[in-house]
Amino acid sequence: MSARSSGHTFTEAKDWAGGKIYQNVTALQNLTKCVPEGSGPASSTVSKGNAATFKGGVSIAGDIGINLSAQTGYSATATLFFDDSNPNDPGAKLCGTTDFPGSANPGWVQLEP
Amino acid sequence: MIRRWRLMAAAAVLAAAMASCTSSGDTRSDGPFGNGGTPGAHCVVAQPGQVRTDGDQFFQNSGSQARIRSLSLAGDHGIELLRSWIVRITGNTLYGNWAGWPVNRPQLRGVHWDTRQAAVGASVPPVSGKDGYNIVLAISLAPGRREGWARGISVHYSTGSQDYILLTATRIEIVTKFSLCGSLMKRVGI
Numbered sequence: 001m002s003a004r005s006s007g008h009t010f011t012e013a014k015d016w017a018g019g020k021i022y023q024n025v026t027a028l029q030n031l032t033k034c035v036p037e038g039s040g041p042a043s044s045t046v047s048k049g050n051a052a053t054f055k056g057g058v059s060i061a062g063d064i065g066i067n068l069s070a071q072t073g074y075s076a077t078a079t080l081f082f083d084d085s086n087p088n089d090p091g092a093k094l095c096g097t098t099d100f101p102g103s104a105n106p107g108w109v110q111l112e113p
Numbered sequence: 114m115i116r117r118w119r120l121m122a123a124a125a126v127l128a129a130a131m132a133s134c135t136s137s138g139d140t141r142s143d144g145p146f147g148n149g150g151t152p153g154a155h156c157v158v159a160q161p162g163q164v165r166t167d168g169d170q171f172f173q174n175s176g177s178q179a180r181i182r183s184l185s186l187a188g189d190h191g192i193e194l195l196r197s198w199i200v201r202i203t204g205n206t207l208y209g210n211w212a213g214w215p216v217n218r219p220q221l222r223g224v225h226w227d228t229r230q231a232a233v234g235a236s237v238p239p240v241s242g243k244d245g246y247n248i249v250l251a252i253s254l255a256p257g258r259r260e261g262w263a264r265g266i267s268v269h270y271s272t273g274s275q276d277y278i279l280l281t282a283t284r285i286e287i288v289t290k291f292s293l294c295g296s297l298m299k300r301v302g303i
Contacts, residue, residue, distance in 0.1 A: 035169045036209030036221065093209070100171050100207060102150045102283045 033106070034095040144277030145176025145239070146270060152303045154284035156294035157210060161254045164195065166215045168208030170281045173245040174237050176272050183269045184232040184248070187280055191261030192287055195251040197232035201225040203244050215249055237270070254287045260297050262286040 098107030142148070150170075159165050184197050198215070200208060204223015208215065217226045224247065230236065237246060248268070254261045265281040286297050 032205050034205060035207045036211070038166075038209060038211035093206075094169075100169070102153050102155075102169060103171065104148070104150055106151065 032095070032097060033100040033103075034093040035101060037092045037094055140269070140276040140278050142278050142280070144270070144275075144279065145174050145179065145272065146172045146237075146268065146277065146279040147175075149265065149280050149282040152282040154286060154298050154301065154303050155210065156286035156288060156298060158289065158291050158294075159212070159254055159287050160289055161256045161258055163212070164214050164251055164253050165287060166208070166211040166213065166249065167252055167285055168200075168215065168247055168249040169210055170248040170266060170283065171202065171207055171245050172248070172268075172279060174239045177239060179237040179239075179270050179272045179277075181232055181235045181237060181268060181270045182276075183267075185267050186252075186263035186265075186285070187267040188264030189262070191255045191258035192263050192285065193253050193255050193261075195253060197251070198229040198249045199232050199235040199237065200247040200249050201228045201244070202247050205243075207247050208249050214251055232268075248281070250285075252285065252287070254289070259290075260286070260288045260293055262297065262301050 094101045096103070096106030099105050155167075155169060157165055181199065186192060186194050202223055203225065206221050206223055208218070208221060208224050208226070215226075218224065229249070232248065240246075248266055250266070263285045265283060265285070266279075268279040268281075270277055270279065284298075284301055284303060286294065286301065288294055288297055
């Protein structure tokens, strides 16, 4: 599991038949609640949410948004691995559409490079 | 007669002590700071002794004026809590997770670093709407450790005469190599 460059996100769905996908990020709309993840070599971060449901089980191939609040469809635990090690980068943000990631109802969650 | 007064005084002291114990023993987890959020984990890379700022925990106070009595890491192994603050949030951004000690970051709109309070003893007024409070920690990996983690942050607080506990649901994890994050998350779980 190697470090990833800024702008890419590696998504692993535990107990999900879709396996692992590594791709460019397509921005989601209305990402309103964000947690800065800093920058620099010590900012490699993993965020893991429970009760993750990937939209229809296939939309993860189109974007890497993870709906952490929906309870239908493919229930799984998801992990985002990212490494924003460019010291000139202001840093990535982990954002939710309805609330902060880790809250009771974050909505869709995505890493914003 | 004097002996009788002494017995009565001792009984009064004992009754007061028992009343005190009863009050402090009634700590509830369903308080106005909420239930700690959705279970999850957050893992970062740092070497032993290097300070990390952990600022991704947010809560609101839906009740009356509250005071934080203590704050500590819960179920912690190999991780040290150096300092902790409560920071008022009025926007859509938290302080976040950074290398080093926390500093004022004016680019984070709605993060009122200038209003920070030391977490222990912090006075927490009720908030309305989407405003709230950010728990900001300075933490480090303990000397000689390759990995450290905590189950969450334990916050004891009170409103009036009622004591509450908030246990945040996000695991805090620090490792010396990025490749250790995955295995640690599997072992610690969420």
